[in-house]
């Protein structure tokens with residue numbers, strides 16, 4: 001058993017943790033970066049957003065990320081009846097975001113970010129699971145290795161970026177489930193799936209189906225990530241093994257079934273359930289939450305990694321200021337929390353309505369009035385934290401949605417009630 005003292009310890013070596021550790025180390029602070037797995041390791045969350053590109057640029061990894069991913073110019077949406085629409089982001093974004101985003105294999109992307117943090121001077125502890133021993137005065141953690149050995153760490157600051165595990169949110173009882181939106185997902189990687197062609201080759205494809213929605217994300221080396229999202233009850237009531245459930249569910253959308261014809265799954269199916277939540281607080285006297293450790297919203301608009309990176313930038317900035325003894329640093333943390341919550345709220349409003357007929361109608365029947373569509377595209381591209389020129393138009397879009405919902409703008413054919421999918 002040995003001990004070490006750092007300015008800051010970051011728990012979680014995913015995108016949020018690696019980013020926060022890289023920024024703090026680059027600013028000259030001593031940082032420990034603790035990760036329970038060993039990179040490269042599998043993770044879901046492969047479709048990035050254009051607004052993330054400038055953040056990767058500031059981290060100094062943009063070109064490397066572009067080199068390991070598939071260029072994503074936009075997204076396409078297909079309804080159960082086959083009607084389809086595609087969106088592109090390029091014309092509404094500026095700088096590195098205007099070139100679109102990237103679809104990445106997370107094992108390689110996360111490894112790259114982790115190595116970047118170490119390259120900036122963060123001290124890595126891989127294969128080490130952190131436990132909180134105390135927060136009074138200083139942060140005290142116990143790290144447990146795979147061999148059962150323990151290491152004790154002390155630090156002035158803790159950034160919890162432990163993702164859905166929510167180390168600190170659980171320790172301090174901060175986690176709040178989102179009562180409006182609970183979902184589950186099953187997913188896997190395939191080889192031999194049908195890719196789109198031309199400009200849409202790197203698009204994420206989203207398909208509405210009877211129980212929710214399905215994604216198809218083209219990855220490097222001819223691999224396609226495919227998964228379905230639906231109410232948790234569907235997963236709970238499943239009969240048979242998860243692999244068969246995944247295959248049966250994906251084939252409920254005819255175009256997905258056609259694109260998977262002859263494709264081979266590369267490994268076992270994975271599942272995630274009941275995953276929308278927030279936290280009652282984002283920071284305390286010597287700690288701060290970043291990424292999924294703070295909040296998670298349904299991934300339909302691929303916003304998770306962007307929130308992870310942006311909240312890590314906010315967290316690193318505020319923690320560095322506190323380490324530097326800045327007066328009124330509380331204001332910096334409060335501002336960070338307010339901005340993250342506002343961004344999450346803007347995205348959540350759309351997410352919570354994605355499966356509703358009125359929203360489907362608006363996505364499939366696009367019309368640009370008063371710049372509303374461009375504003376919406378900027379939100380979907382991840383421009384949720386700065387939003388100059390977006391808010392008024394977004395409010396107008398909500399009004400249009402309200403009208404559509406009242407049935408003034410579309411034929412209100414009743415939707416079939418959701419039934420649990422069965423493997424078979």
Ligand SMILES: Cc1cc2nc3c(=O)[nH]c(=O)nc-3n(C[C@H](O)[C@H](O)[C@H](O)COP(=O)(O)OP(=O)(O)OC[C@H]3O[C@@H](n4cnc5c(N)ncnc54)[C@H](O)[C@@H]3O)c2cc1C
Nearest residue numbers: 012014015016036045047130162163291292299302304305
């Ligand atoms: C079905 C599904 C699909 C998704 N699709 C997308 C998508 O297309 N695009 C997108 O942007 N996002 C997507 N997401 C969301 C995305 O996966 C997350 O938002 C993102 O990974 C958050 O990054 P993070 O760094 O906060 O957490 P994570 O990436 O989860 O990293 C947390 C890390 O902490 C480590 N850890 C946990 N506990 C401890 C501990 N006690 N000690 C040490 N280490 C610990 C974990 O091993 C992990 O490596 C999806 C999520 C789901 C569930």
